[in-house]
């Protein structure tokens with residue numbers, strides 16, 4: 001990532017009871033409403049050389065980000081450990097590759113995936129998804145011309161991100177990042 005700045009949006013009403021932990025549905029609702037804020041989306045600086053981001057205040061103490069993706073950029077395979085989350089494309093189009101399986105959370109370095117666990121979703125502007133704990137995915141902007149912008153929210157705030165490399169069916173744990181690595 002190559003630039004950052006701070007910003008905030010007001011926490012807004014949530015479907016959950018006051019004080020309750022935000023659910024996947026609450027996070028999806030938040031990213032949908034935030035992506036509809038044209039002024040906020042337009043305020044994100046875009047850099048052709050790398051992703052840009054702005055930290056947002058998510059609902060109920062969740063961690064939220066507005067992220068700009070130049071053409072050809074992606075996250076690589078990772079998960080968000082114990083956090084649930086949601087993200088939604090605000091502009092351009094993103095692709096998500098994910099695994100439709102729950103992996104053993106710890107205690108392994110390489111894992112051979114069974115056949116048929118790969119899923120692929122195209123997320124044009126206005127489309128998003130929520131996900132549960134230990135959701136393994138990569139997100140890409142495959143466009144050769146257009147930036148994409150997306151809104152993300154996680155609860156609890158990301159305790160760690162596990163990064164993987166992938167070679168055919170073999171997933172290999174490469175790195176565990178902690179908040180000090182991205183904040």
Ligand SMILES: [Fe+2]
Pocket residue numbers: 075078079080137
């Ligand atoms: Fe992710």
